Amino acid sequence: MTSPVSSPHDAPDAVADPAVAQATSVATPDVVIVGGGPSGLRAAADLAPLVAGAVLVLEREAVAGGIPRHSDHPGYGIRDMGTFISGPHYARILRERAAAAGAVIMTDATVTDWAGPRSLNVTTPTGRIRVDARAVVLATGARERPRPARLIPGDRSHGVYTTGHLQNVVHLKHREVGKRAVIVGSELVSWSAAMTLHHVGCRTVLMTTEYPSSDSYWLFNRPGRIFFRTRVATRTKVTAILGRPDVEAVEIEDLDTGNRRTVACDTVILTGDWIPDNELARAAGIALDPQSRGPLVDSAFRTTIPGVFSIGNVVHPVDTADIAALDGAAVARHVRAYLNGARPTDQGVEIRTEAPFRWVSPHLVRPGDPAPARNRLLLWTDRYIAAPLITATQDGRTVGRKRVWWPAAPGRVFRVPSKILDRMDTNGGPVTIAAERSTRHR
Amino acid sequence: MSSTPTTSSGGRAGAPGEFFDVVVIGAGIVGSAIARKLSGYRLSVALLEARDDVGEGTSKANTAILHTGFDAKPGTLESRMVREGYRLLGDYAKVTGIPVERTGAILVAWDEEQLAALPGLQDKANQNGYHHTEVIGADQVYAALPHIGAGALGGLTVPGESIICTWTTNFALATDAVQRGTTLLLNRWVSAVDVGAETTVLKTSGGDVTGRWVVNAAGLGGDNLDQLFRFDRFHITPRRGELLVFDKQARPLVDKIVLPVPTARGKGVLVSPTVYGNVMLGPTAEDLTDRTNTGTSEAGMTFLVDKGKQLCPQLLEEEVTATYAGLRAASDSPDYVIDVDPAKRYVLAGGIRSTGLTAGMAVAEYIDGLVRDTGLLELVDRDDLPAPPTMPNIGEAFLRPYQDAARIAADPAYGKIVCFCERVTAGEIRDTFCSPLPPHSVEGLRRRTRAQNGRCQGFFCGAEVSELLTSRGAAAGTAGPVPATATAAQEVQA
Numbered sequence: 001m002t003s004p005v006s007s008p009h010d011a012p013d014a015v016a017d018p019a020v021a022q023a024t025s026v027a028t029p030d031v032v033i034v035g036g037g038p039s040g041l042r043a044a045a046d047l048a049p050l051v052a053g054a055v056l057v058l059e060r061e062a063v064a065g066g067i068p069r070h071s072d073h074p075g076y077g078i079r080d081m082g083t084f085i086s087g088p089h090y091a092r093i094l095r096e097r098a099a100a101a102g103a104v105i106m107t108d109a110t111v112t113d114w115a116g117p118r119s120l121n122v123t124t125p126t127g128r129i130r131v132d133a134r135a136v137v138l139a140t141g142a143r144e145r146p147r148p149a150r151l152i153p154g155d156r157s158h159g160v161y162t163t164g165h166l167q168n169v170v171h172l173k174h175r176e177v178g179k180r181a182v183i184v185g186s187e188l189v190s191w192s193a194a195m196t197l198h199h200v201g202c203r204t205v206l207m208t209t210e211y212p213s214s215d216s217y218w219l220f221n222r223p224g225r226i227f228f229r230t231r232v233a234t235r236t237k238v239t240a241i242l243g244r245p246d247v248e249a250v251e252i253e254d255l256d257t258g259n260r261r262t263v264a265c266d267t268v269i270l271t272g273d274w275i276p277d278n279e280l281a282r283a284a285g286i287a288l289d290p291q292s293r294g295p296l297v298d299s300a301f302r303t304t305i306p307g308v309f310s311i312g313n314v315v316h317p318v319d320t321a322d323i324a325a326l327d328g329a330a331v332a333r334h335v336r337a338y339l340n341g342a343r344p345t346d347q348g349v350e351i352r353t354e355a356p357f358r359w360v361s362p363h364l365v366r367p368g369d370p371a372p373a374r375n376r377l378l379l380w381t382d383r384y385i386a387a388p389l390i391t392a393t394q395d396g397r398t399v400g401r402k403r404v405w406w407p408a409a410p411g412r413v414f415r416v417p418s419k420i421l422d423r424m425d426t427n428g429g430p431v432t433i434a435a436e437r438s439t440r441h442r
Numbered sequence: 443m444s445s446t447p448t449t450s451s452g453g454r455a456g457a458p459g460e461f462f463d464v465v466v467i468g469a470g471i472v473g474s475a476i477a478r479k480l481s482g483y484r485l486s487v488a489l490l491e492a493r494d495d496v497g498e499g500t501s502k503a504n505t506a507i508l509h510t511g512f513d514a515k516p517g518t519l520e521s522r523m524v525r526e527g528y529r530l531l532g533d534y535a536k537v538t539g540i541p542v543e544r545t546g547a548i549l550v551a552w553d554e555e556q557l558a559a560l561p562g563l564q565d566k567a568n569q570n571g572y573h574h575t576e577v578i579g580a581d582q583v584y585a586a587l588p589h590i591g592a593g594a595l596g597g598l599t600v601p602g603e604s605i606i607c608t609w610t611t612n613f614a615l616a617t618d619a620v621q622r623g624t625t626l627l628l629n630r631w632v633s634a635v636d637v638g639a640e641t642t643v644l645k646t647s648g649g650d651v652t653g654r655w656v657v658n659a660a661g662l663g664g665d666n667l668d669q670l671f672r673f674d675r676f677h678i679t680p681r682r683g684e685l686l687v688f689d690k691q692a693r694p695l696v697d698k699i700v701l702p703v704p705t706a707r708g709k710g711v712l713v714s715p716t717v718y719g720n721v722m723l724g725p726t727a728e729d730l731t732d733r734t735n736t737g738t739s740e741a742g743m744t745f746l747v748d749k750g751k752q753l754c755p756q757l758l759e760e761e762v763t764a765t766y767a768g769l770r771a772a773s774d775s776p777d778y779v780i781d782v783d784p785a786k787r788y789v790l791a792g793g794i795r796s797t798g799l800t801a802g803m804a805v806a807e808y809i810d811g812l813v814r815d816t817g818l819l820e821l822v823d824r825d826d827l828p829a830p831p832t833m834p835n836i837g838e839a840f841l842r843p844y845q846d847a848a849r850i851a852a853d854p855a856y857g858k859i860v861c862f863c864e865r866v867t868a869g870e871i872r873d874t875f876c877s878p879l880p881p882h883s884v885e886g887l888r889r890r891t892r893a894q895n896g897r898c899q900g901f902f903c904g905a906e907v908s909e910l911l912t913s914r915g916a917a918a919g920t921a922g923p924v925p926a927t928a929t930a931a932q933e934v935q936a
Contacts, residue, residue, distance in 0.1 A: 024847045060862050061902075110859040112844065123865075125854035128847035146899030148687070148765045151747070153738040156766070161904070168905035175905070239740065275761065282691060 024127035029054035029104070031335055032120060032133035034111050034280060037066020038321040039312025040139030041094040042080065042328030043335075044103035050336045055103040056131065058122060060110040064098075065091025066141060068321050070167035073195045079322040079374075080329070088171070090321065114284055118307050135335050138295065138303070138310040139328070140277040142317035144189070147241070147270060154240035159247035160268045163193040170200045178266030182250050183207045185271035186232050187411030188320070193269045194230060203229065206263055208236040208252060211410045213384055241268055272411055274317035281310060291359040292317055292380065298364035299372040299418075300334035301327065302344060309335060316361045316378045319413040323374070330373035344369065349394070349424055354434040356383035357414075367426040376415040379433065381408040389436040392420045399424045399431065408435065462488040462625070463819070465644060465653030467632055467667060470501035471608070471802040472791050473659030474615035479806035480657075481622035484822040488651060489616070489624050490644070492631040492663070495886045496879060497612030499661045502889060503736065503768025504796040505685070505714060505725060507699060508532065508542060508604040511800070516569035518777040519808075524797050525571055527804035528602070531611065534803060538614045538830050540607055541717040541837020547603035547699035550583055550594050552752075556703035557595045563703070564598060574601050589695040590713075591752050603699050607717045608799050609889040610833050613879055615802070617831045620878045622824075627651065628882075632660075635670040637786050655819055657789040657809065662733050662771045664792040671786060676779045676793045680733045681772040683725025683796075684742035686750070687764035688757055689897050692721040695756055711749045713757065718864070718892060719838035720764075721757060723750045729772065736767045763863075763897040770796050780805065782812040789813065831878075834870055836892050843867050860910070861903045863896020868910075875915035887911055 030053030033040045040057055041064060048055045063069060068076055071087030078084060081093065098105060109124045111131075118136050122129040144162040159178055161169070169175050181202050183190050186209040194204045212234055233252065239260060240251040249262040276294040287296045287304040294317055295303045295310040303310050311327035313319060348366035353359060358380040362372050372378075385408040392400035400420035408414040416433065424431050466477045469491035477489040491498070508531060511524030535542045551557040560577050567575045576599045583597040584590070620626050627648065634645035635656075644651045660667045665678045693715060702710025714722050726742045743765065750758050773779070773793030778801075782789045789812065791805055798805070813819050835842060843849055843856040844865045850857035855869030874881060874890045881887040884894065884907065894900050894907045910916075 024851055060859065108858055110844070110862060110865070112865065123844045123850070123857050123859055123867075125850070125857040127850055127857060128845070143898050143901045145761070146897075146901060148762045148899060149897075151743050151762060151765065153740045153743055153765075155737040162899070162901045164898075164901035165904040168902075169908070173905045173909055175908075244734075244737075279691065 025129050027056060027129055027131045029056040029131065029133050030339060031055045031135045031137060032131050033057045033137040033139055034120070035059065035066070035139035035141055035312070035314075036061075036064030036095075036105055036107070037139060037141050037312060038068060038090075038094055038325040039141075039328040040137065041065070041098045041105075042325040043137055043139065043311060043331050044098040044105070044328075045094070045101040046329050046332035047335055048098070048101040048103040050332055051339055053134070056133070057098065057103055057105045058109045058111055058120070058131070059105060059107045062107055064095050064105050064107055066321070067164065070164070070171040071192055072167070072171040072199070073192065076321055079320075080325040081322070087321075094325065111280060114280070117284075117305065134307065135338055136308045137331060137335065138281055138308065138314060139312045140280060140314045142274040142276045142294075142313040144271060145273040145275055149275070150270065150273065152238055152241055154242050154251070155244045157241050157243040157247040158245055159243075159266055160241060160270065163189050163196075163269060163271045166193055166269055167196050170196050176200050177202050178247070179203065180205050180265045181267035181269055182238070182263055182265045183230075183269045183271055184238050185209060185273065185411070187272040190269075190271040193271050197267070197269070202267055205265060206230070207232045208238055209234055209411075210237050210255060211235070211384065238268075274313070276314040276317045278314060281314070284308065286310070289359050289361070289363060292361070294361070296363045297361065298344070298348060298366055299362045299369050300344070300366075301331045301362075302334065306343070307338060316413055319378060323413070327373050347427070349426060349428060350430040351377065351421075352430050352432045353379060354432050356381050356385070356408075356435065357433060358382055360433055365421060365426075372418045375418045377418050377420070377433065379408070379414045379416060381410055381414050384409050385435055390416050390420060391434050391436055392424065392431050393434065394424050394431045395429045460652070461641070462486045462651070462653045464488070464655045464657060465490060465642075465651055466657040466659055467644070468499075468659035468661050468664070469496040469616055469626065470499050470659065470661050470798070471497065471612050471615060472661070472794055472798045472805050473657070474612055474619055475802040475806040476657055476659055476791065476809055477624045478615050478619035478622060479810050481619055481624045482824060482827060484824055485819075487619070487624045488653065489619060489626045490630045490632065490646065490651060491626070491628050492647075494628055494882050496616040496626070497609060497889070500768060500770055500796060501608060501612045501661075501799065503685075503766055504608055504683075504770070504799055505712065505722065506606055506608040506716060506799070507714065508606040509797055509800045510572045510600060510602040511570050511797075512567035512572040512575060512600050512603075513563065513704065514570055514797070515776065516566060519780060520778045520797060520801070521570050523778060523801035523804040523808065526807070527801035530803040530807070531606070531800060532604075534614070534830070535606065535611070538618070539833045539835055539840075540610045540614050541835060541840060542604050542606045543715070543717055543837070543839050544602075544604045545698050545715060546599065546601040547701050548578075548583060548586060549598040549600065549701040549703050550587070550590065551596045551703050552593055553595070555705055559703050559705060560596060560598045567600070572600075572602065575599060586698060587696070587700060589756055590700060590754050593752075598703075600701070603701075605699065605715060605717050606799070607837055610836060611799065611802075613890065614831060614833045617833070617878050621828045621831060626879070632667060632670070635667075637671065637788070642787065655787045655789065655813070657791065659791045661794070662769055664771065664790070665773075668790055668792060671783075671788050673790070675781075675790070676773045676775040678733075678793070679772045679774075680730045680735070680769040682728045682730050682735065682742075682767050682769055684738050684746065684765070684767045685722055685724030686743070686746050686762050687716070687766070688721040688723065689761040689763050690719045692757055692760040693719050695754060696721045700753065711746065711753065713750070713753050717837040717839065718895070721760075723753070723757065725768070730769070733769065736769060738765050738767050742767070761897055763899070764895065768796075778805070780808060780812070782809070782816060784816040784818055787818065834873060834891070836890075843870055860906055861891075861893040861896060863898050863902075864892040864894075866891045866893040871907075871910050872915040880914070881911070884908065884911055
């Protein structure tokens with residue numbers, strides 16, 4: 001279900017008063033990109049040569065690069081650079097390419113609120129700045145839900161981290177955590193956390209997932225378990241964290257039997273369960289996908305506000321860094337077209353999903369627009385389906401049907417060739433993407 | 443945790459283990475207010491705290507409401523203390539910069555029994571000296587609170603009920619006390635009491651402390667301490683109250699405090715905005731035996747989620763950014779137990795429930811009067827009192843450093859945001875380590891600055907905040923060299 005809804009609260013923050021914020025200087029780039037992660041930096045690199053004015057990237061961290069900065073293990077750059085390098089190395093190349101292309105990367109620059117439809121208030125150590133741009137690209141990424149958002153009860157113990165927090169501690173601050181960890185989740189990012197823990201001498205004693213099978217690539221499931229000496233407990237939920245002041249154990253429940261037991265550990269890593277950093281999008285009144293909570297975009301990454309685009313994992317929380325970066329490559333010509341005065345038609349076919357798919361991106365395909373980035377629709381599934389048969393239905397008619405030879409697996413984006421939409425009626429009703437039910441389950 | 447008791451530079455008091463005119467036990471809001479009041483006289487005052495920071499008990503985890511006292515039991519000391527404290531703290535907040543928002547409250551009736559109770563509550567408010575309530579119909583309830591759940595039948599407005607920062611309140615009172623010369627002694631658990639003819643020796647986890655007078659403001663431990671003085675006047679049951687705090691994006695849903703109508707079946711759950719721009723749902727009420735168990739429970743969370751779905755369904759679509767549990771000092775006494783024993787030179791401020799946030803300063807005034815009336819302690823005004831402290835603002839309704847262009851221009855550290863969710867700057871973190879009450883833990887840093895209190899709970903800033911705790915804000919103070927790219931704004935302008 002991805003029917004477009006307007007943001008629940010269009011009014012700006014009721015208590016903060018932007019009138020108090022007197023900017024000390026004003027920047028007027030052609031394009032401002034909010035967020036210097038893979039998608040934002042790649043967009044900057046590809047846009048800078050295409051537009052006459054400046055391309056400005058606003059990055060709130062001290063160093064641009066996004067999450068790869070602190071994911072110090074190989075696996076980055078596969079689809080966008082044809083490499084297999086570490087996250088920090090990958091982040092450095094993205095930074096260098098954006099700068100070499102002429103984009104300006106401003107770090108320690110936090111966008112705090114909107115000053116107008118394409119105008120932003122920014123706090124930096126050099127002052128309070130207003131950025132009046134002709135086009136805005138929101139590339140704010142996503143974060144993992146922390147413990148409160150997951151409503152995990154128990155003691156307020158020290159030693160509970162998200163993967164992002166863990167990797168900041170280990171790879172950027174070179175500090176240690178405990179010795180025995182339980183990882184909640186068994187997605188790709190969960191194995192990234194396991195690698196970080198291994199690096200710092202903390203053994204992963206258990207990985208838990210509520211799904212019936214591990215959610216990451218097959219590659220990890222046998223070799224990964226052996227290498228990290230880790231057991232994956234499927235259909236298992238963490239029901240409490242115990243220990244004061246430090247973690248001593250987690251209580252886990254077998255979802256099929258209801259049995260509970262405790263597992264001794266001194267570290268808990270909460271992985272995955274991504275939520276887009278959608279604050280700016282929402283504050284602007286951009287329509288969000290009610291399921292992913294990310295901005296709704298069409299196949300050109302246009303949001304519901306003219307001149308405001310959104311790319312990367314804030315739109316599809318979360319796909320791998322290379323896919324996010326390729327959004328950045330794809331959005332460049334659409335932003336340039338906008339700057340040159342091109343405006344999209346009001347028409348378009350809405351793309352929806354049906355269970356077990358939670359959301360699809362893009363949500364709108366307009367007549368005359370190009371295919372989505374990489375000719376792929378991105379979906380999120382709540383159930384594992386091996387080699388699913390995917391259907392596209394419009395106005396009661398099947399307009400596309402395709403078996404894909406890769407699984408739809410919870411915990412990572414499921415990609416479907418956008419060719420499945422080739423025969424849809426561009427003037428017709430919404431298209432629903434579904435999985436045919438006869439497919440076997442693992 | 444290393445214990446580095448903060449001692450005043452006033453030089454009025456003796457070193458730890460030495461003699462004080464007055465020893466106040468418990469550095470919560472009530473104890474801090476009492477120490478502040480008494481150190482306004484020519485007295486040496488010590489403030490003893492069992493934990494590593496002030497306000498570590500009920501004072502840090504309550505619903506953070508500045509109460510008018512409209513619903514107190516008329517004629518009680520609590521009613522009077524809350525009424526007087528409301529005014530005193532309101533004034534003090536203005537002077538010191540404690541964040542307060544005058545949101546007002548509406549008690550919402552969800553069934554006929556509750557609706558029928560509203561006129562009685564209005565009478566009670568009038569008896570408590572609060573005359574501004576108004577019984578309103580369902581349409582007026584929804585006009586004021588358009589996002590609450592279906593089924594409201596009517597309400598009672600209490601326009602004076604306000605939200606306040608309970609942390610800053612405690613820090614302001616304790617800072618004021620310390621600046622007036624109070625010696626704050628942290629990590630001092632009182633294990634035994636020896637009342638002598640002239641002085642009382644307190645055996646503590648950090649050595650003996652001797653005082654002529656002792657004030658018991660020990661909150662959750664107040665009854666046990668009272669027994670050390672050979673009294674048996676009241677008994678405390680730690681009552682756990684769990685709360686859910688929702689993302690700032692929920693703030694437009696709830697603009698006023700939505701109070702339940704108390705009935706025979708209990709006090710119910712409230713929904714309230716917070717001064718940090720969030721929305722809070724709770725509390726539960728569960729009697730425990732462990733006075734240190736501030737863990738959360740599955741049952742409590744389930745209860746609150748269900749309750750929230752009725753009270754404000756859209757709220758539950760928002761992210762929960764914090765869950766916490768506070769222990770209220772539920773007493774078997776129906777009223778505050780505030781008394782002075784001239785023979786033992788001992789004052790009890792006991793049985794003070796969560797209303798103590800509002801009442802604390804009035805309790806201090808009241809105790810001042812009780813002690814004065816004994817004629818045993820000379821209360822001579824000082825003519826050298828320092829001005830009250832100006833507290834760093836951590837409330838959303840007032841200008842925060844990250845928004846303050848002039849302040850950033852004067853000191854770039856206020857433009858370096860460390861905690862993105864709560865927009866806490868390196869300058870604020872540096873300042874708090876230079877304050878009279880520097881933090882000793884991440885929790886202490888969080889309560890002083892809001893760092894890491896936001897929706898990411900440390901995903902982005904957790905490692906940085908820990909490092910700043912280790913360096914006592916040092917790295918933050920310098921703000922680092924400004925990267926070459928950061929000056930590019932001017933280029934872009936050109």
